[in-house]
Every structure is written in C-alpha cells, then in structure tokens.
Amino acid sequence: MSTSKQSGNNWKVGSVGKALAILNSFDIGHSEQSLAQISAKIGVPKSTTYNLVKTLLGEGFLRKSEVSQNYLLGLKPFEMGYCVRNSLPIISYAIPIMEDITRLTGEITYLSTVNRDRLIILEGIYPDRRFAAYSTAGKTLPLHCCSAGKMILSTFPDSLALAITEGSMVQSTPNTICTQDGLLAELEKIRANGYSVDNEEETLGVRCASVAVRGGGCRAVGAISISGSVRSVTDEKIMRTLPHLEKAAQFLSRMASAFPAVYFDGAY
Missing domain, CATH: 1.10.10.10 (Winged helix-like DNA-binding domain superfamily/Winged helix DNA-binding domain)
Structure with a gap:
C-alpha cells in the first residue's frame, strides 16, 4: 500500500x-x-x-x-448524491422559507454553502414548474463571480479572501471582477451594505442578490439569494426583498451547525 x-x-x-x-x-x-x-x-x-x-x-x-x-x-x-442530500436537514428547514420568498418575489431562491474555494448550491426553489427540470442543486461556482460567493468572502479577513481566490478569478463575463484590488473594493462595499449583488458577473442577463447565513464568530456558513433576469431583479425589488432575506438568514443562522460548510485550509 x-x-x-x-x-x-x-x-x-x-x-x-x-x-x-x-x-x-x-x-x-x-x-x-x-x-x-x-x-x-x-x-x-x-x-x-x-x-x-x-x-x-x-x-x-x-x-x-x-x-x-x-x-x-x-x-x-x-x-450517493441522494444520500448526501438526505443527510442535510438544513435543506428541509429552509425550503418553506425559500418557497415564501419565491412566491413573494417571483424569482428563483437559492440556498448555498461554501466548499473550500467554491460555492455549492444546496437547493433552489423555482417560480415556474418548467424550470424544475433544471435543478442546480449540487452545482458549484467560483466564489468571486456570484453574489452568494462574494457575500461569504466578505465575512472573511481580506488576506483570507485573497488566498482563497488566488489563481481562480477567471472571467465568466465582461462584468466579472478579476483583480485583487477590484475584489477587495467589492468586499468592502458588501460589508458596508450588508448584502451582495451579482450584476451579470457569472452569467450574462442574470442578476442575483444575497445575504449571509452566519455561524460562530460571524463567519458565513452559507447564503440565501434571489436570482432572475436583469429586467426583473431591479434595485427596487432587491431593497423590497432584503428584509425577507435577512429574516430568513437570521432564522437559519440558529441552525448554523447543520450547514455542511467546508472551509479553505487557511480559514482556521
């Protein structure tokens, strides 16, 4: 051996x-x-x-x-993926809340967590049954180019956020932030606002907004988000939805230990 x-x-x-x-x-x-x-x-x-x-x-x-x-x-x-999903009770707790947000906004609601240097989507609730066939549960994304990933990064010290994204800030669209200075400026803005927005940074035509689900020490264990078209997810809709996202995040934070967050090696 x-x-x-x-x-x-x-x-x-x-x-x-x-x-x-x-x-x-x-x-x-x-x-x-x-x-x-x-x-x-x-x-x-x-x-x-x-x-x-x-x-x-x-x-x-x-x-x-x-x-x-x-x-x-x-x-x-x-x-095994089915077994993994059924071993995550946080999904069952989150689904009714996510359904309420989707009914309220008419947008997709996502629950996600961090897996080392990637974001992984745990569940998505869709406003139209036609989209249910395209479930993104299990999909992973780079942290730097999606609202949930940036939201999670913003809860880490700058040095750790840069270490996590070093060498992986690929450009998905013309709007993707691909420099360390640009990322640090974005994270500072997110910390000041308390929420994160993806302005067509991961996929052209798609806009998302996220808030953090926080664990011990205020470090994020995940994020809850809305996602839709740039025409639909307006600044006005984001501001109307934020109180509902924040309330959901606060509730889920009480069960932070149930999130399967796996942190980058330097996170401890």
Whole structure:
C-alpha cells in the first residue's frame, strides 16, 4: 500500500488519492473521457490508470459508453448524491422559507454553502414548474463571480479572501471582477451594505442578490439569494426583498451547525 511522500501528508493513501483524482477529473466540460485523457490529466501511467478505472467500473463509480468506448461517471455517485442530500436537514428547514420568498418575489431562491474555494448550491426553489427540470442543486461556482460567493468572502479577513481566490478569478463575463484590488473594493462595499449583488458577473442577463447565513464568530456558513433576469431583479425589488432575506438568514443562522460548510485550509 503506497502512501504520499509529501511532508505532512504521510497519512494519505496513494492509490485512494489516484482513484479520487480519476473521479475528480470529470466535470461539466469533461463528462466523457478516454483512458488516455484520464491518464494524462491525473499524471499516472496508462497501465496503472487502467487498473484503477477497472476497479471503479466494477464498483459502479464509472461506466463505459458502448458507442465511444470512453468512460463516464457511473450511477453510484448519483445514488450517493441522494444520500448526501438526505443527510442535510438544513435543506428541509429552509425550503418553506425559500418557497415564501419565491412566491413573494417571483424569482428563483437559492440556498448555498461554501466548499473550500467554491460555492455549492444546496437547493433552489423555482417560480415556474418548467424550470424544475433544471435543478442546480449540487452545482458549484467560483466564489468571486456570484453574489452568494462574494457575500461569504466578505465575512472573511481580506488576506483570507485573497488566498482563497488566488489563481481562480477567471472571467465568466465582461462584468466579472478579476483583480485583487477590484475584489477587495467589492468586499468592502458588501460589508458596508450588508448584502451582495451579482450584476451579470457569472452569467450574462442574470442578476442575483444575497445575504449571509452566519455561524460562530460571524463567519458565513452559507447564503440565501434571489436570482432572475436583469429586467426583473431591479434595485427596487432587491431593497423590497432584503428584509425577507435577512429574516430568513437570521432564522437559519440558529441552525448554523447543520450547514455542511467546508472551509479553505487557511480559514482556521
């Protein structure tokens, strides 16, 4: 059994890490990959990669396309996702509140949390049933370009916010904040206002507003948000909705320990 040789990481099991690297190599832009692609991406010889892939196939974590003979994520992660969701009681507590906000605003309401250097959406409530088929629960986003992510970053010291976003401030739209100075100015504005706005920074045509759900020490464990079109989510609507978002956030903050927030290594 091989272990990592890196200083301070001697507890890591190398073979497990490689298997997890294979699973992590799949994302929205790479949902189907060949053995050669997987091998190159994780930096492991094809022979070793093949043995790991065969093991993951046998356990249901991967599946093989009969048409292309490439590999895709299997149904086991899908099954585990259901188990994860059902292990998060905060979602059940939040849904009635989120439904009220959606009825009030006519906009999508999101509940999200932080997973190291990413925002992860826990649940979304949609005003139109047609959109329910496009649930974004489980979707992750960079923290710097969405209102909930910026809201969470604003509860951290500037030095930590910069460490979390270092090297990851990609430009999603022409409005995305991509510089450290720009991010620090935005976080200062959010702290002063008590809420965060995404002005087409993650997706063109979409505007969002968020407030923080705070845990111990005022650090955010998550955020609650409304999201809609730039025509619909006006400044006036945001100001009308803020008291409802703040009330919801205060209620959810009482159950902060139920949020599955995972902080960046430097957060402690």
